[in-house]
Amino acid sequence: MSENFLLEEATPGPQWDAFVEASHTGTLFSLSSYLAAIRQPSRLFWCMRGKERRAAVAVMENEDGTAALLHDFVIHNGIIFGPVANKQNRSQVLSEQFEISEAVAAQLSRRYEKVELALAPQFTDIRAFLWHNYGEDGPHYTADVRYTAYADLAGFAEATVPEDIPLFAEISYSRRQEVRKAAKSGVPTVESDDAAALAAFYAMTMGRQGITPEQEKLDELRDLTAALLTSGTGRLFVTSTPAGEPAAMALFGTDSKRAYYLFGAGDPAHRNTPCGTAVLWEGFTALARAGVTTVDLEGVNSPRRGWFKLSFGAEILPYYQLTKDGVDGESRA
Structure with a gap:
């Protein structure tokens, strides 16, 4: 696991929302006003490299905070990447994002007995989650491919x-x-x-x-x-x-x-x-x-809804839901 990135709890508000809005993996479903209207607790984190915020993480929790669980109305959450650092090339960006994902996968696994995330379609590299505890005993993340559709306006x-x-x-x-x-x-x-x-x-x-x-x-x-x-x-x-x-x-x-x-x-x-x-x-x-310019038709994951939404000529995009059961060996943070 990467030791370069640590999760620190964040609070909803203008700073959080500005970060979400600026990120290509940030969505409406992680904005403060949206989460405040959901009748399930949420938890927000900054992913820090030293004193620098390089990513954010939004999850929904159960009532006692022991599990990060999905909610029907929160279509996407999870990792929200920060802006590309000055002069980073593509290789460096991918490397940093992998390292962030690796750190988040490990730290969420230590904190929660169960983890459920629904990543934005723009989050395309889930290797760090799939390789968590690779070849070792301990909890693993599994991925379920889901689909949404974007209509061009x-x-x-x-x-x-x-x-x-x-x-x-x-x-x-x-x-x-x-x-x-x-x-x-x-x-x-x-x-x-x-x-x-x-x-x-x-x-x-x-x-x-x-x-x-x-x-x-x-x-x-x-x-x-x-x-x-x-x-x-x-x-x-x-x-x-x-x-x-x-x-x-x-x-x-x-x-x-x-x-x-x-x-x-x-x-x-x-x-x-x-x-x-x-x-x-x-x-x-x-x-x-x-x-x-674009409308996300928000899910085409059942025959009836898929037929109706895709009849509007939208483009199909995959996204990932990740699930992990069991806590890693270290004590819960």
Whole structure:
């Protein structure tokens, strides 16, 4: 294990958020306001080389702090690399990032009985985790490959018709028909601040699939939505029928790099209308006009959700979930 890097506990706030926003592996899901709205404890660390912050680490914990566990609403976490140091070449950058990963893998393993991390797609080198305790007794990390999809918003801001948008040529035939149908029928899409309505629509959508969400999860979704809207890192859209009945809603979160499609839900009574397509397409347009260039559709890891999201012409990207059971021999820090 590298002895050059040590973890020190960090506190949420402007310094932390600035580091996350500047990092290519930092995402919305590690920002202070986002984590504060999640009903599960989080723990933040600086990864120090001497007095210099070279990386940060964000994890979610169980109630007694003995395990770092994933949370359904925290899609990515783990290591957040700092900026490239002056005059580092590619070889030096990769070497340092490997050494940081090696140190983090070891120190988290000593601290927690169980570790679960969901790395950003931009975190591509997981060798240090896979080689932890390599060829030795002791806990090991295992990797699960997951997938998300990025939609390119080029052309959305300026387009007057869907055909002017490059992505339109990449979406499925049925999705193109829905986009055209929405435009022809004039279903309106506006921004909303009704977090409770999104939670209610989410319950309806899950109910149609035979799933009854726990009230605590619905309350957490509502509170997270409200927190994102208050902090300016969220935008909520609602599409109504021509008769003015709210039919579909979509929540997007934003950071300095992209937007994230966090939740989409609707009234099952209107599921055969183009409203579910329109709320995303018009959301893309509004985001593009605000300067957003890419939307992470946030997971294509089940057949139903994967089919729907990929029908929007998005590009598939893999990312890694890492799991480790058992504590290394040294005492817990």
